[in-house]
Amino acid sequence: MDGMNFPIARSTLPEAAAERLRTLIIEGALAPGARLNERELSERLGVSRTPLREAFRMLAADGLLVHLPNRGAQVVSLSREDVRHAFEVMASLEGLAGELAASRVTDGDLGELRALQAEMEQAHARHDLPNYYRVNRTIHDRINAIAGNPILTHSFRTLNARLHALRFRSNLVRAKWDHAVAEHREMIEALAARDGERLRDLLVRHLRTKQRTVLETME
Amino acid sequence: MDGMNFPIARSTLPEAAAERLRTLIIEGALAPGARLNERELSERLGVSRTPLREAFRMLAADGLLVHLPNRGAQVVSLSREDVRHAFEVMASLEGLAGELAASRVTDGDLGELRALQAEMEQAHARHDLPNYYRVNRTIHDRINAIAGNPILTHSFRTLNARLHALRFRSNLVRAKWDHAVAEHREMIEALAARDGERLRDLLVRHLRTKQRTVLETME
């Protein structure tokens, strides 16, 4: 049992408040462009203004809020240009993740991903969109984790989180859905072949599709 | 004069404190691994603990500090692995910046960069290392700006700032210095040729040299 620690996770009010605000932003309860009133929010969240202000700083760093001196914090409102910029960087990062994952993937990883792919195809067959998206997300997170670069993972996740506030959940038409599932199959194959370049291309193409979807829903 | 505003820049104590702390970390006055005592620092900076704590949150988001609940903030201590991870991502980002810059560069940009290159070569000829580095930095910032993606610029700059705390300023031996200057010349040529792939390769190679330097100074 030497060296086996079980540290108790510690959280503080700023962290909890930031998490809660993140959710409120993503759900649209705090709309893009909205000015955040500290007194109201502190009452609403049941914390004093001090941890709330720290939470604002954290969310500003994540790009979800913008801090306006003497005017307080405002929910970021993404323009089409912002979205393009974000996707441009995300494509680069996810492409890198694909290359790294292809060079670092283990047989155990592949087994796991194949199981997830099977699960996602079942959701697809059942027309179960929520579960399809859930597993989809898990697969991407797994690939990112196999890449083994925490800075990469964190950077991608932070950028991706900004886009969640757009709530662009698409209604996948059947043909597109079939195509997306097939793309995922190809990703696993490229991973199994340790073909980094191919996986990068697939991930970038996949992301470009998502970008088109997001931009369409912004009209 | 319509639409010509001259907004007065506003700053707050958390922002000023964060900037000051950033400098103290980079200069080594706050050493890697050091625990930051709020009372001492608030006295030292002449601010109360509240804006100081907000500043800590900002620096934690930048990766310069790590926030330990109930134990306060600690200056990040980069391992060799951290450095490799950071460079891995930075190479991807700067490579992307190179591609974008090559597709977006104007003749005016090229003129400016050629002037900067001439200035840098003069510093090189005079063995003027501080000015060489200063102009070097300006050139890279310019390329990044020409890429025209603020998210990319910000991401790269944030990652790069983490490495400054390592203070790896190398003593350039003559041959290496000559080589670096030549590489910069090639970058301008690639830009002028709007050859994104070549510029990406040059920037990534250049950065790999920097990475080797950093890792060597960490031994």
Place this chain on the structure above:
DNA sequence: GGGTTGCATTTTGTATACAATATGCGAAAC
């Protein structure tokens, strides 16, 4: 009517006070 000024109120920024947790050290137990 439009523009400016003055003032009350609200909101944000910061300092201070109080509460909770961590740390350090001496004393007690083995």
Place this chain on the structure above:
DNA sequence: GTTTCGCATATTGTATACAAAATGCAACCC
């Protein structure tokens, strides 16, 4: 001697108070 316990003190987390800046609205002037 080593380990554990108890307690004082220091530090961090959070709430509250005070100060500074912003906002809104009525009154006044052209």
